[in-house]
Structure formats: C-alpha cells, structure tokens
Amino acid sequence: MSQSSQSRILSWLSALVLTLLVSLPGCDCGSTGADTRRYPCTQDTECTLGFVCLEGVCQPEGGPVDPPDGGTDAGTPDGGPTDGGPTDGGPTDGGSDGGPDGGSDGGSDGGTADGGGTDGGADAGTPDGGSPPQPTQLNFITPAQTMVAGQCSGAVVVETQDSMGRAAPVDANTNLVLSAQPNTGFGFYRDAACSTSAFVLTLPAGSSRATFYFRGTVAQSVRITVLISGMLPPLQNETITPAAPAIVSFITSSQTLPAGGCSSLVELEARDAYGNPSPFSSQTRVALFAQASAGFSFFTDAACTASTSEAVFSAGSARTRFYFKGKTRGTFPLTATVSGLSPASQDETILPAVRTDLCTLPLGARSVTCPISPPQLDLSKTLLMFQASSDDDSPDTASLRCSLTALDTLTCSRNDGDEGDDEPEIDIVWQTAELPSGLKVQHLQTTCGGAALRQVTIQPVASPQSTFLLVSSEQDGSTQGDDDFYTASLAATNRVDLQFSTPCTPSWRASLQVVELTGATVTRGVTGPMSGTSLTVSVPSGVNLSSSALLFTYRASETDDSIICDRVLRGVLSPNAITFTRGANATGCTDADIDAISWELIDFGARASAQHVHVTMDSSTSEVDMPITAVDPSRTLVFASGQSQSGQAGGETDYEEDDVIGASLGWHGLRTPTILTVARGAEEGTARWQSTVLQLEP
Structure with missing residues (x-):
C-alpha cells in the first residue's frame, strides 16, 4: 500500500474516533477522593473554600467525611478506569492505589461495587482542601x-x-x-x-x-x-x-537692646522630657525673674506699657509670650519658672544708655577721631557731652569743639594746628547718652561769619518747653577775649541765636546740638549784665534739685587784660534760684563785663534723678574725689553747668596771672559708683564747680 493511501486511512480513523467520543454519554463517576482526603490544620483560614478546621484537619462545612474503608484497592487509583477484576470485598485488585481512601473509592471496578471496607493502602490523591497555601x-x-x-x-x-x-x-x-x-x-x-x-x-x-x-x-x-x-x-x-510637660524653654533667641528699649517678642514653650511641645491641660502661670541689679521690667504688650511679673500658659496651649526691657549695661540671665518643672534661662544683653571714654588730641594735631564702643544705634537719639582742659593760654590751641560724626566715632578739633610742638596734647573725656524713645537730637555745625549775631536755622522743635541746647566751639586768637564768649538761645521753634558782644573772629566754629526730651520741662532766660562777683536769678516756680540740671552760656566784653578769673563763671542751683559767681571769692576778678547770661533749667522729671556736688580744688591741685550716692555708671552723665568752649566743663577760678582757661575747666568722671572725680589741665589758683550727677531713667 502506498504511503499516501496509509495517510488517508489514518485521517479517516482519527475522525471516526473523535465522532464517537463526542457522541458517547458522560461518565457517571463517583468521587475522586479530593473532597474527602485529610489535611492538617490549626484554624479555618488554613482550609480551602467550603472547609473548616475540625479536630485538627480540614473538613467540609456541615460535618465530617466518611471514615476510611479499611481495605486496599486492588486496581488503579480511584477515579480512573475500572479495575477489571472482582469486587474489593474479597481478593485484592492486584495493587495498592497509593494512599488512604477516606471512604468509597468513587469508581466502578468493572464488577460489583466495593460495598465498604478499607483499601489498606496509601492514597495518591490530592489532600483535602486543595494545595497548601503559598505566601504571596x-x-x-x-x-x-x-x-x-x-x-x-x-x-x-x-x-x-x-x-x-x-x-x-x-x-x-x-x-x-x-x-x-x-x-x-x-x-x-x-x-x-x-x-x-x-x-x-x-x-x-x-x-x-x-x-x-x-x-x-x-x-x-x-x-x-x-x-x-x-x-x-x-x-x-x-x-x-507628647508626654506631660517637664520643662519650660525659650524658643526665641537672645536679644541685645538699648537701655530702656522694649524687647521683641519673647516666647516660652512647655516641653516634655524629650523636647516635644507639650500643652498644659489647665491655665498655668510662669514667674519671670532677673537679678535686681539688671533693672529688668516685664510687660504683656509690644509697647512695654502693661507691666507684669508673670506670663500665663492658656489651657491647651504649649506657648506663652511676654516682653521686657532693662536699664543697666551688661549681659544678664532671664529666668522663667513653672512650679514643678525645670526652669528656663536665657542671657539677654543691655547696651549702656551712657557710653564714656577718654580720647587724646595729640601734640600739634588739629583734630582727632575718637572711637565709640559699642557703637550708637541711632544718632538722632544720641546726645554728646564732653570736657577738655589743658594748661595752654591761647584759645586757638586750648579751646575745642566735638561732634558725633558716625555711629562709632566722634571728632574733636581746635582752630590751630600746624604739626609743630607749640599746640599741647589735650585729653578729652566724652560721654554719649542714647535713649530708645522720647529723645530727639539735631546735630549741627556752624560758623559766625565775622558777625556779632549768628542765627542758625534748625528743624522746628515740637515743644520749646522740652528742648535744650548743648554747644562747644573753637576759635583763633591768643587771648581769651570778647570774641571767644557768646550766648546760645533757642529764639524760636526753628531758630537758635548765637550772640557775641563784639563781632566774632571769622575762624570761629561751633558744634550745636538741639535736644528734645519728652517728659522734661525747660525753663530758660537771659540775664542782664553782671557787674560784681555774683548774680542771682529768682525761679518763682522753684527748682526740683532731685531731678534738675543747669546749663548756661554767656558773653563778655572789656576783656583786654590777660587774666581769666573775671571772665569765667560758675552756676549754682538752689531751691528757688540760680546764682552765677566768678572769682572763687577773690575780690579783684571783676574787670571784665559779663554782658548777659543765657541759662536753661532742665527738670528731667521721671526721666532722670540728679545730685549736685559742690567741688572746690585748691591751688596746685589738679584732681579731687567727691563722695556721691551710688549710681549706675552705665546710665549716668556727669558734667559742669558752664558750656561754651571745650564742652560742659566750666567753673570759676581766682587765678589772675594769665588767661589759662584750663584752670577753670574740669574733666568729670565716675571713679566708682559712689565717687565723682573732677580734674583740670592747669594747677593754677582755686577753682570751683557745681557738678551734676544725672542718672537717666531710660
């Protein structure tokens, strides 16, 4: 038979088989055993759908499966073709089906059904409930x-x-x-x-x-x-x-403030032992402390007007806030304490209200720039006082003016300076006062233009009754004469008059400060001529000595003689009057005419407290210490009341031999909080001052 004939016959037979398979009725088979085999378990979730864990094995929901049949299946495994031999009840099938049967073998042996009994061998089927769960x-x-x-x-x-x-x-x-x-x-x-x-x-x-x-x-x-x-x-x-509050902490940074300046916001936070913000369950108070010498005050508002001694944590809050200000220079710990909790402490720095130092104008030099440390914060809120003194007898070398030229410098100068050796070295003791509020200062420089009257235009002041003047000058010449002395007066809200008895020297220059201080009360006046050794001005409203200070300038004429005692003055405050004197009790010091005295009585009120010290320095003495009530040096100014040349240094002297103005000009300083020191550049004659110790309340 050819190969092609064989292929046709095989194809025909295959089609016939498929047709017969399709047309045959389905097999009425019994159980395969998969639904009755045992599978160990500990809980229901380890069994497949429809099974539960009973007696340590997976079993169908509703009851256990049939007990095992106890015999050995002699044929192929249940659920396959028939055994082809007699029933299970007698002889064996001729082989084991490989596993526990779990009940009837679920199939036909080709003869009579099993009828029960065990098959006696291992079951090769799938365990009850399906395959073991696989972790995914x-x-x-x-x-x-x-x-x-x-x-x-x-x-x-x-x-x-x-x-x-x-x-x-x-x-x-x-x-x-x-x-x-x-x-x-x-x-x-x-x-x-x-x-x-x-x-x-x-x-x-x-x-x-x-x-x-x-x-x-x-x-x-x-x-x-x-x-x-x-x-x-x-x-x-x-x-x-968070755990329960255990500590209080500052969450705002340390601050550096001017004396009397209101701080920025200070925030405290309650924290647990691990540093987590931890709210209080009820309102909780925190006490605020600083050492007494720091002069700290605490406030609830940003303007520092509502004083307090504590801050308060609201219920349910972990934060509270407050403000503070201090008076005294230094770095001080600020402490916040809550009962039962660890306290918080933070260093705060207060800058001095008053800075002071010594600066020297070198031999032969025209000017010197002096450093200010720490620097000022705002020149418009800063005034300058100083005293300079020497043993020189010429205005062009001995008289100085000083002014603030930058936040960290002031400059002092004299009229003559040719880098020779005839201009003496001059020591300058300077003080600045800066207040964060209520103080406004105009810093001006002017010349006189060779006239007897110089009118200086200024920015209008808000109130002449709270305004006073600070002046200093330098000039040419060899004699302390008519053109070296002048009165300074606030003539109008926008004008200061500088008046000489005779036309001034064109080289004359002055530094002028117009100072407005809220809370101060200024009484001013200009006297008539002073012909003798004293002149008294009545003050009907009275003088509050504990809060007041005196500043004055004056003009003189008939100063031809080269002496000094008849042309330098001291001013003295008493409860109802101001007295001006010259000569330090010497009777021959009246040759020069004192044509007018321009005075300002400044009552600082609550802004300052004042002490007035009568200082006398005998001939051949250049320095004296005077006891005072203790003050805070970081906010205290010390000065004499006479001002014109060389700052706020002027007093009186009985020296008649020459016109050495340094015999009556005194450096002022605090040796300790309880000692005022006054010194002078010329140990000539007796000198007297009424010195003022003014402690500011910033």
Whole structure:
C-alpha cells in the first residue's frame, strides 16, 4: 500500500474516533477522593473554600467525611478506569492505589461495587482542601497605634498570606527588615519592655506571623514598613504624642537692646522630657525673674506699657509670650519658672544708655577721631557731652569743639594746628547718652561769619518747653577775649541765636546740638549784665534739685587784660534760684563785663534723678574725689553747668596771672559708683564747680 493511501486511512480513523467520543454519554463517576482526603490544620483560614478546621484537619462545612474503608484497592487509583477484576470485598485488585481512601473509592471496578471496607493502602490523591497555601503577601494584622512619647507600644503583628488573604507559612527561615520614616527618635524592639533593639526579625520556616514593638520620643506621625524578599512591603502609620510637660524653654533667641528699649517678642514653650511641645491641660502661670541689679521690667504688650511679673500658659496651649526691657549695661540671665518643672534661662544683653571714654588730641594735631564702643544705634537719639582742659593760654590751641560724626566715632578739633610742638596734647573725656524713645537730637555745625549775631536755622522743635541746647566751639586768637564768649538761645521753634558782644573772629566754629526730651520741662532766660562777683536769678516756680540740671552760656566784653578769673563763671542751683559767681571769692576778678547770661533749667522729671556736688580744688591741685550716692555708671552723665568752649566743663577760678582757661575747666568722671572725680589741665589758683550727677531713667 502506498504511503499516501496509509495517510488517508489514518485521517479517516482519527475522525471516526473523535465522532464517537463526542457522541458517547458522560461518565457517571463517583468521587475522586479530593473532597474527602485529610489535611492538617490549626484554624479555618488554613482550609480551602467550603472547609473548616475540625479536630485538627480540614473538613467540609456541615460535618465530617466518611471514615476510611479499611481495605486496599486492588486496581488503579480511584477515579480512573475500572479495575477489571472482582469486587474489593474479597481478593485484592492486584495493587495498592497509593494512599488512604477516606471512604468509597468513587469508581466502578468493572464488577460489583466495593460495598465498604478499607483499601489498606496509601492514597495518591490530592489532600483535602486543595494545595497548601503559598505566601504571596505580607500584611499587618494589628491596627495602627497612638503612643505617648517614651512609652513602649503594644504588639505589632505581621503575617504572610496567600493571594486570598489566608495565613500562609513560609517554607524556610525568612528575614523581615523593619524600617521607619522619619526615623528620628524612633526604634524597634523585640520585647514588650522595649529593651532589646530589633531592626531585622527572622520568620521561622513553617510560621506565618512575626511580632515586634516600637517606641518613639519625637511627637510625630511615623510610617513603618516591613521589608520581605519577593513581596510588596506593607505600610502602617503610627502616631507619637507628647508626654506631660517637664520643662519650660525659650524658643526665641537672645536679644541685645538699648537701655530702656522694649524687647521683641519673647516666647516660652512647655516641653516634655524629650523636647516635644507639650500643652498644659489647665491655665498655668510662669514667674519671670532677673537679678535686681539688671533693672529688668516685664510687660504683656509690644509697647512695654502693661507691666507684669508673670506670663500665663492658656489651657491647651504649649506657648506663652511676654516682653521686657532693662536699664543697666551688661549681659544678664532671664529666668522663667513653672512650679514643678525645670526652669528656663536665657542671657539677654543691655547696651549702656551712657557710653564714656577718654580720647587724646595729640601734640600739634588739629583734630582727632575718637572711637565709640559699642557703637550708637541711632544718632538722632544720641546726645554728646564732653570736657577738655589743658594748661595752654591761647584759645586757638586750648579751646575745642566735638561732634558725633558716625555711629562709632566722634571728632574733636581746635582752630590751630600746624604739626609743630607749640599746640599741647589735650585729653578729652566724652560721654554719649542714647535713649530708645522720647529723645530727639539735631546735630549741627556752624560758623559766625565775622558777625556779632549768628542765627542758625534748625528743624522746628515740637515743644520749646522740652528742648535744650548743648554747644562747644573753637576759635583763633591768643587771648581769651570778647570774641571767644557768646550766648546760645533757642529764639524760636526753628531758630537758635548765637550772640557775641563784639563781632566774632571769622575762624570761629561751633558744634550745636538741639535736644528734645519728652517728659522734661525747660525753663530758660537771659540775664542782664553782671557787674560784681555774683548774680542771682529768682525761679518763682522753684527748682526740683532731685531731678534738675543747669546749663548756661554767656558773653563778655572789656576783656583786654590777660587774666581769666573775671571772665569765667560758675552756676549754682538752689531751691528757688540760680546764682552765677566768678572769682572763687577773690575780690579783684571783676574787670571784665559779663554782658548777659543765657541759662536753661532742665527738670528731667521721671526721666532722670540728679545730685549736685559742690567741688572746690585748691591751688596746685589738679584732681579731687567727691563722695556721691551710688549710681549706675552705665546710665549716668556727669558734667559742669558752664558750656561754651571745650564742652560742659566750666567753673570759676581766682587765678589772675594769665588767661589759662584750663584752670577753670574740669574733666568729670565716675571713679566708682559712689565717687565723682573732677580734674583740670592747669594747677593754677582755686577753682570751683557745681557738678551734676544725672542718672537717666531710660
């Protein structure tokens, strides 16, 4: 037969077989045994759908399966073709079907049905409930937790599961890596006391669950993750809340303030032992302290007008606020205390209201620039006082003026200076006073233009009754004469008049400060001529000596003789009058005419307290110490009342031999808080001052 004929016959036979298979009726087969075979279990989730865990094995819902038949199946495994031999009840099938039968063998042996009994051999079929679950995912089976900072959590349990969410043990030891984000102040542990750290756990073979614990010290939400090879990591958000308040802390930075300046906002925060903000459950007061010498005051408002001694935490709040100001220079700890909690402390720095130093104009030099440290904050709120003195007898070398030229410098100059050796070295004691509020200063420089009257235009002042003048000058010439002395007067709200008895020297220059001080009361006047050794001006409203100071200028004529005692003055305050004197009790010091005295009586009120010290320095004496009531040097000005040449240094002297003005000009300073020192550049004759010690209340 040819090959092609064979192929046609095979194709025909194949089609016939397929047709017969399709047309045959379905097999009325019994059970395959898959629904009755035993599979060990511990819980329902380990059994397949429709089965439950009973007596340690998976069994159909509704009752157990038939008991085993107790015999050995002599044919092929149940559910396959018929055995081809007699029934099970007698002789064997001729072979074991490889496994426990679990009941009837579910098929026909080709003869009579089994009728019961056991088949006596191992069953080669599939266990009850299907194949063992295979782990495909890892999940948390305990809920997210909220814990107080520092406390150990409850148990956190993760489980390997199959795709249906049923527990699925792992086949081999498996590492679980624990991770947290953020991880600051957060850790994992193996035990419920959180004593043994754990970053990697081992899930033993045959197990599906692992347990761990956590603890956090930072109040925050933390996402924890468990990493396992081959599966997506599960995520769970845990919450850490603050523990009870344990300490109070400053959350604003330390501040540096001018004396009397109101601080920026100061905030306090209650925190637990781990540094977390921790609200108080009820209103809580915090006491505020600073050392007494610092002169601190506390306030509830940003303008520092509502004073307090405490701050208050509202119920449910972890923060409170306050403001402060200080009077005394230095760095001081500021302390906040809540009963039962650790206190908070922070250093605050107060700049001096009054800065002072010594500066020297070198031999032969025309001017000198003196450093100011620490620098001023605002020149428009800063005034300058100074005293200069020497043993020189010429105005062009001995008379100085000084002015503020920058926040950190002042400049002093004299009219003559040719870099020779005939211009003496002059020491300058200077003081600045800066107040954060209520003080406004105009700094002006002027010349006289060779006239007897110089009118200086100024920015209008708000109130002449709270305005006073500070002046100093330099000039050419060899004799302290008519053109070296002048009166300075506030003639109008926008004008200061500088008046000489004769036309001034064109080289004359002056530094002028127009000072407005809120809270001060200024009484002013210009006297007539002073012909003798004294002149008294009545003050009907009275003089409050504890808060007042005197400043004056004057003009002179008939000063041809080269003496000094008849042309320098001292001013003295008393409860109802101002007295001007010259000559220091010498009777021959009246040759020059004092044509007019322009005076200003400044009552500082609550802005300052004053002491007046009568200072006498005998001939051949250049320095004297005087006791005073203790003051705070960082906010105290010391000066004499006479001003024109060389600052606020002027007093009187009985010296008649020459016109050395340094015999009556005194440097003023505080040796200690209780000692005023006055010194002069020329040890000639007796000199007297009424010196003022003015402690500011910034």
